[in-house]
Amino acid sequence: MQSTSSWLRHLRWLLPTVGAVVFSHAAAAQTAICYNCPPEWADWAAQIRAIKEKTGVTVPHDNKNSGQSLAQIVAEKASPVADVVYYGVTFGIQAQKEGVTAPYKPANWNDIPDGLKDPQGNWFAIHSGTLGLMVNVDALRGKPVPQSWADLQKPEYKGMIGYLDPASAFVGYVGAVAINQAMGGSLDNFGPALKFFKDLQKNQPIVPKQTAYARVLSGEIPILLDYDFNAYRARYKDRANVAFVIPKEGSVVVPYVMSMVNKAPHPAEARKVLDFVLSDAGQALWANAYLRPVRAKAVSKEVEARFLPAADYARAKTVDYGKMADVQKAFSDQYLKEVR
Secondary structure (H helix, E strand, C coil), rough: CCCCCHHHHHHHHHHHHHHHHHHHHHHHEEEECCEEECCCCCCHHHHHHHHHHHHHCCCCEEECCCCHHHHHHHCCCCCCCCCEEEEEEEHHHHHHHHCECCCCCCCCCHCCCCEEEEECCCHHHEEEEEEEEEEHHHHCCCCCCCCCCHHHHHHHCCCCCCCCCCCCHHHHHHHHHHHHHHHHCCCCEEEHHHHHHHHHHHHHHHHCCCCEEEEHHHHCEEEEEEHHHHHHHHHHCCCCCCCCCCCCCCCEEEEEEEEEEEECCCCCHHHHHHHCCCHHHHHHHHHHCCCEEHHHHHHHHHCCCCCHHHHHHEEEEEECHHHHHCCHHHHHHHHHHHCC
């Protein structure tokens, strides 16, 4: 039989381990897993720091794109890993149809305009962006800044153009929709966009799957189909010689949304995250990162002054986001078959 003294020695050895386990569980309880919260995109890095500071909840960085995030939460439907997801609006609509979202109406729910939220709270917009051309002027090596979609077909830009994979990343799909609308197509006819991308192959475009912000700043991708907020961040925060162009043929503006995952492992922490991104502080952070927060009053006059003139933004239109979601898979399949 083990002596009392040896048992006590064993207990003293065990206590630090037990304490570490308890601490580990406590730390985990203050974590919310967000799919598609990349620090380089939309200044999620600042948002994540603020969430930790204001709520105590840690949100690990995650570099998935919208399509990868949707595929993952569907694959994990029986045993979810993520608590919240951030994605383009069409993916939020698809996630609801797949039954992988949970209804939640966060604080300031009533400030979100109708049409930018599911009435039950399965997804809701937190901010929006306008698609255009993010251009590293120095990397053009003296070539003019392109002003239109048609300009991208010019041979002088060979090897200089990038766009995220339209079959996977939301921003890639938005680019296809924008080009298609500008070239006379519709959500029922993607022929013009498919022709544009096929013709663009002669210019050897770069097609990454994840955010390529750093690759534009480095000059590796001089021209990227991207949002205004990333271009303004590069120009005003990272002090890069970056221009943003809304092509003269027109473009689109789209919302990004968040959802709570059905059967989220950390539901209380998930709700804190979703409440914060719609709070005055969270919305101000989006505005300071040059996004259009869904609660419009968060934009300061100082930030507003750094945007392109209203006349330029008049060329960017909304679309039927529900229809955009419905036709997304068919477009992706067609793109993969005809272009890639």
